[in-house]
Amino acid sequence: MNRATIISVKDVTKIYREKHSRIESVALDHVTLNIEEGEFVALAGPSGSGKTTLLNLIGALDKPTGGQIIIDGTPLSTLNSSQAADFRLRKIGFIFQAYNLIETLTTEENAEYIALLQGMTPKQRKHETFHILKDLGLEAYLRRRPSQLSGGQQQRVATARAILVRPKIILADEPTANLDSKTGSALIDLMYAMSQNLNITFVFATHDKMVMDKAKTLIHLHDGRIVV
Amino acid sequence: MTTFTKIAWRNIKRNTWRSSITISAVSIGLAALIFLKSFVDGADMQMVENYTNLLIGHIQIHKSGFQKNNEIENSITNSYVITSVLKNIGGISSLAPRIKDYTLISSSEGSSGILLLGISPEAEQKLSDLHKRLRKGKFLKSGLDSEIIIGTTLAENLKVDLGDKVVLMSQGSDGSMAAAAYNVYGIVESGAEEIDKNLALITLKAAQELLVMGNKISEIVVKADKINSIDALSMEIKNNLDTNRFEVLTWKEVSPMTYQWLQFDQVFTDLILFIVLIVVASGILNTVLMGVMERIREFGIMLALGTKPQQISGMVTIESFLLGLIGTFFGTCIGTGLVFFFSIRGIDLSIISSALNNFYIGSIIYPRLDVISIAFYSSVVLLVSIFISVIPAKKASRLSPIEAIRHI
Numbered sequence: 090m091n092r093a094t095i096i097s098v099k100d101v102t103k104i105y106r107e108k109h110s111r112i113e114s115v116a117l118d119h120v121t122l123n124i125e126e127g128e129f130v131a132l133a134g135p136s137g138s139g140k141t142t143l144l145n146l147i148g149a150l151d152k153p154t155g156g157q158i159i160i161d162g163t164p165l166s167t168l169n170s171s172q173a174a175d176f177r178l179r180k181i182g183f184i185f186q187a188y189n190l191i192e193t194l195t196t197e198e199n200a201e202y203i204a205l206l207q208g209m210t211p212k213q214r215k216h217e218t219f220h221i222l223k224d225l226g227l228e229a230y231l232r233r234r235p236s237q238l239s240g241g242q243q244q245r246v247a248t249a250r251a252i253l254v255r256p257k258i259i260l261a262d263e264p265t266a267n268l269d270s271k272t273g274s275a276l277i278d279l280m281y282a283m284s285q286n287l288n289i290t291f292v293f294a295t296h297d298k299m300v301m302d303k304a305k306t307l308i309h310l311h312d313g314r315i316v317v
Numbered sequence: 318m319t320t321f322t323k324i325a326w327r328n329i330k331r332n333t334w335r336s337s338i339t340i341s342a343v344s345i346g347l348a349a350l351i352f353l354k355s356f357v358d359g360a361d362m363q364m365v366e367n368y369t370n371l372l373i374g375h376i377q378i379h380k381s382g383f384q385k386n387n388e389i390e391n392s393i394t395n396s397y398v399i400t401s402v403l404k405n406i407g408g409i410s411s412l413a414p415r416i417k418d419y420t421l422i423s424s425s426e427g428s429s430g431i432l433l434l435g436i437s438p439e440a441e442q443k444l445s446d447l448h449k450r451l452r453k454g455k456f457l458k459s460g461l462d463s464e465i466i467i468g469t470t471l472a473e474n475l476k477v478d479l480g481d482k483v484v485l486m487s488q489g490s491d492g493s494m495a496a497a498a499y500n501v502y503g504i505v506e507s508g509a510e511e512i513d514k515n516l517a518l519i520t521l522k523a524a525q526e527l528l529v530m531g532n533k534i535s536e537i538v539v540k541a542d543k544i545n546s547i548d549a550l551s552m553e554i555k556n557n558l559d560t561n562r563f564e565v566l567t568w569k570e571v572s573p574m575t576y577q578w579l580q581f582d583q584v585f586t587d588l589i590l591f592i593v594l595i596v597v598a599s600g601i602l603n604t605v606l607m608g609v610m611e612r613i614r615e616f617g618i619m620l621a622l623g624t625k626p627q628q629i630s631g632m633v634t635i636e637s638f639l640l641g642l643i644g645t646f647f648g649t650c651i652g653t654g655l656v657f658f659f660s661i662r663g664i665d666l667s668i669i670s671s672a673l674n675n676f677y678i679g680s681i682i683y684p685r686l687d688v689i690s691i692a693f694y695s696s697v698v699l700l701v702s703i704f705i706s707v708i709p710a711k712k713a714s715r716l717s718p719i720e721a722i723r724h725i
Contacts, residue, residue, distance in 0.1 A: 095621070133698025150621055151719045170626050189722065191616040193327035198320070205320050206623055 095290050096124035096147055097255060101156030103142050103313075116142040116169055118313040119156070124306070126257070129281060129287040130305035131295050138310040140294035141255075144260045147292065148181050149173045166309045178206055182251030184261035187245040190235040190250075196222065197231040200249040207254055221249045224279070240267040248276060252283060265297045277303050321628060327638035328608060336617030339604035343644025344651060346597030350590050350694045351463060351652030352659075355684035357586045359660070361579055362685055367677040368575060370446045370570045371507055372516075374413075374538035375547045376554065377571050381564050384537065384571065389418050389490045392533040393563070399537050402557045408550050410540040413440035416524040417535040420487035420495075422467070422517055426476035429466075431515050433485060435524020435534075444540050447505055447518070454479045464502035468513035475634060479504065485517070489529035497527050508674030527651060529584040545585045552667025590694075597698060601644075602705045605637045609709040616713050632712035634703060637710075641702020647697045656684045656691075 103117040117139045124130055132140040145151040146158055147201055149165050158165045161180055165222070168176055184191075190199045201209075201218040209217070223229055225245040244267055251259050258278070265273035278302055281290050293300050301307055309316045328539075329336045369375050377384075378399055384393045393399065396414055403412055405661045418436030421428055438457040442448045448456040452469055465483060467475075477483055481501045489495040499519060507513055525531060547567050555565045569576040616629055663681040666673060670680035 145719055150620070151717075165702075171627065174620060174623050174625045177621065181623075183621055185618075185722075189621070191324070191615055191618060193324050193331060193615075198323075202320070203622055206628075 092125035092127060093128055094123045094160050095126045095128075096122075096292070097157075097159040098122045098143070098147070099157045099159075101143075101146060101153045101158060103139070103146060104154045111239060115313050117146070117153070120205055120310075120313070120315055121156075122308060122315060124290060125293065126290055128306055129284045129291050129304050130306045131293045132299055132308050133295060134310035137312075139313040140310055141262055142313075143310070144262055144294050145290065148183060148260045149176050149256075178203065180257050180317045182254070182256040182259040184239070184244075184247050184251045184259065184264045186263035186266050188235070188240070188247045188267075190243055190246055195232050195234055196227055196238065196246050196285065199235070199246050200253060202250060204254050209254070217253055218249070221253050222246075225249055225276075231260045244268055245276065247273075247281075251282070252289075255283075255287050255289060258292065260292050262294045263296065264266065264293065265295070265300060270299070273297065274299060320614065321632040322635050322639075325632050325639060328564065328612065328636055329639055332608070335604055335607065339600055339640050340644045340647065342600035343597055343641060343702065344647035346600070347384060347645060347653035347698045348545075348655060349647025349692060350593050350597075350698070351591070351649070352655050352684065353693050354586065354590060354690050354694065355656040355660070355686060356664070357582065357685050358687060358690065359685040360678050361383060361582060363679055363682060364579070364677045365568070367446075367679065368572070369451070370540075370546075371509065371677065372406045372445055372447065372512060373571050374444055375541045375544070375568055376539040376551050377566050377568075378539065378554070378558070379535065379564050379566070381560075381562055384564060384566055386609045387417065387419065387535075389416070389528055389535065391529065392416075392530060392535055393537070393632050394533055396532075396534050396537060399563065401559065403537070403539065406550070406553055406557060408542045408546055408553075410542045411440065411443035411537045412537055413437055413444040413532040414440075414521060415536050415538055416521060416528065416530065416612050418487055418524070418528060420485050420517075420609055422471070422475065422483055422485055424475040424477045424481065425481050427474055429471060429474055429515075431471065431517050433487070433524065434516070434518050435528075436518055437519045437521045447507070448569045450507045452504050452506035454501070454659070455529055456503055457518060457520055459520065459522075461502065462520050462526070463499055464519070465499035466503040466505055466518040467501060468516045469506040470510065470514040470518070472501065474514070477501050481515075485519075485527060487528060488591070489527075490533070492527060495527050495529065497523075499523075503549050506557075506596075508671075509677060510675060525620045543603050565592050594697065594701060598701045601640060602701050602708060603635060604640065605633060605706050606709040606712070608636065609713045613713075613716060613721050614723075617723075619719045620718040621722060626714035629716075630714035633710040633713050634706045637706030638699075638703050641699050644702070645695050648698065649691060652694075653686070653691055659684045660686050 100122045101117055104115050105116055114149055132143060134140055146153050197218055200222055201214050204214045227245055230238060230242060280291055281303055284291050380391050380393050403409060412438055420431060420433045422431050438459055457464060457466060479501050482498050484496060484498050484516045485614055487495045541547050551567045619629060660683050663683045665681050667680035671681060
């Protein structure tokens with residue numbers, strides 16, 4: 090079955106320049122890749138190889154120095170900051186290595202945050218949130234704040250937040266880095282099932298062999314370039 | 318409660334110490350604004366009341382042109398025309414006819430130029446407070462046409478006391494030389510140097526005889542029921558009198574210097590209030606800005622998840638508004654409570670009473686509880702708390718998600 094390309098990265102370069110100096114570091118060097126809808130992709134490579142930078146560019150969190158990125162038909166270079174925020178809200182879910190939960194919100198409120206921004210009805214939102222948190226074994230922690238949860242629990246809340254609204258693309262930066270192998274494996278299985286059942290495209294930046302084994306497509310990066 | 322309001326509220330609670338300091342700053346600042354404004358209003362009101370009650374009254378009616386040159390030739394011939402009109406107008410507490418002339422007073426020890434008032438003693442006692450300010454002797458009565466009341470400084474300058482003789486010299490309305498001797502019957506100490514040094518009172522009849530005025534008078538002085546209805550009352554009198562023949566002047570027009578001083582006092586007070594307002598605004602700005610700096614990473618996360626920059630700035634504004642709202646509530650309660658308490662008890666400033674007396678202000682000042690002023694300053698502080706948040710809100714909304722998330 091031919092699937093449509095949902096992520097198109099064309100000759101993308103990202104160069105970081107230090108403020109008040111001429112020192113430059115090339116994070117991505119003329120990277121080109123295409124990812125199809127529903128693919129389960131792992132970006133592998135050593136630290137500093139450009140995995141997180143590539144995820145940030147695909148997620149419209151940052152802008153490339155050169156080249157073009159088209160996500161689901163939208164060239165990201167055409168979006169201003171407000172449009173980029175709306176684009177992220179509608180199309181992309183993020184799972185960060187450091188969880189990045191909102192400290193002042195409870196487990197339930199964090200999980201439903203994107204759904205709320207999207208305007209999902211309160212009844213549906215509560216229903217979906219409860220079920221997804223239950224599936225992730227967090228139903229007993231609905232009222233807890235992030236500081237009252239373990240690292241693994243926080244990562245599951247972050248996962249729930251990303252997958253609740255079933256975005257077209259989920260970008261996950263080392264999602265299993267702070268989880269034990271059993272929890273990590275369960276989480277990856279859940280994501281893989283969603284990829285298969287809901288046609289959600291997953292792109293992981295990872296060092297985890299388990300994730301790489303599960304991935305249908307494995308892209309190796311080294312010094313900002315794709316290596317075969 | 319929307320999520321953004323909830324987050325804003327929780328951020329306020331997150332750093333209770335800092336939020337409490339801001340709320341206290343807003344509360345104390347607003348309470349100070351309300352109290353200061355009420356204190357100045359109370360003092361100004363007392364000044365106007367004392368000033369108008371002491372001598373000049375609320376409204377003066379003269380023959381047209383009298384205010385400009387104060388010539389006795391320009392007197393009211395048929396005062397009944399005016400009094401019959403005034404009888405049919407509501408809101409008048411009392412009225413009194415007067416003769417006003419600038420004359421020379423002399424004793425064996427000296428002489429001085431003064432303002433002479435010919436008064437109807439009984440009517441005058443209903444209109445002015447001069448009879449309450451007697452330091453020595455008694456106030457005039459009808460029929461005591463050879464007696465005079467003078468100010469305490471004038472008595473000292475002339476070196477006269479009760480029972481001593483003084484001579485008034487002026488020009489009669491017919492151009493003749495007018496001179497007569499009077500016995501000092503009372504000495505007034507008003508506290509206002511202008512009056513104590515330059516005023517003398519004789520009966521209306523004595524003045525008419527001295528100045529050869531027949532039944533003519535210089536003015537009719539009117540006291541209104543309420544001090545804040547003076548302008549309306551003046552307008553009504555004007556509407557009922559022939560303004561080609563008579564001039565109707567409020568105390569502000571009779572004594573423009575005093576009115577201007579009051580206006581200057583208001584401007585000066587407003588300036589002080591504005592400075593207090595800036596201090597309050599700085600307190601809010603400081604807290605909200607610090608709150609933003611502390612949460613840069615959190616804003617980055619929210620932006621990354623799809624929160625629009627304007628939603629972030631809205632949330633910061635809500636936070637500032639909530640701080641302002643709580644501070645305004647407590648500030649209004651504290652300020653109103655203080656004003657209410659002191660409006661009954663008064664603030665005793667007798668330690669500087671001599672300075673206050675020169676401005677016709679008593680030694681006990683009663684702050685004036687004005688609901689409109691309280692509502693105005695409370696609203697201003699609340700609005701300032703919203704507008705001041707523009708700076709931190711803009712800062713938060715302009716963050717780059719990636720840089721903000723990396724912020725420690």
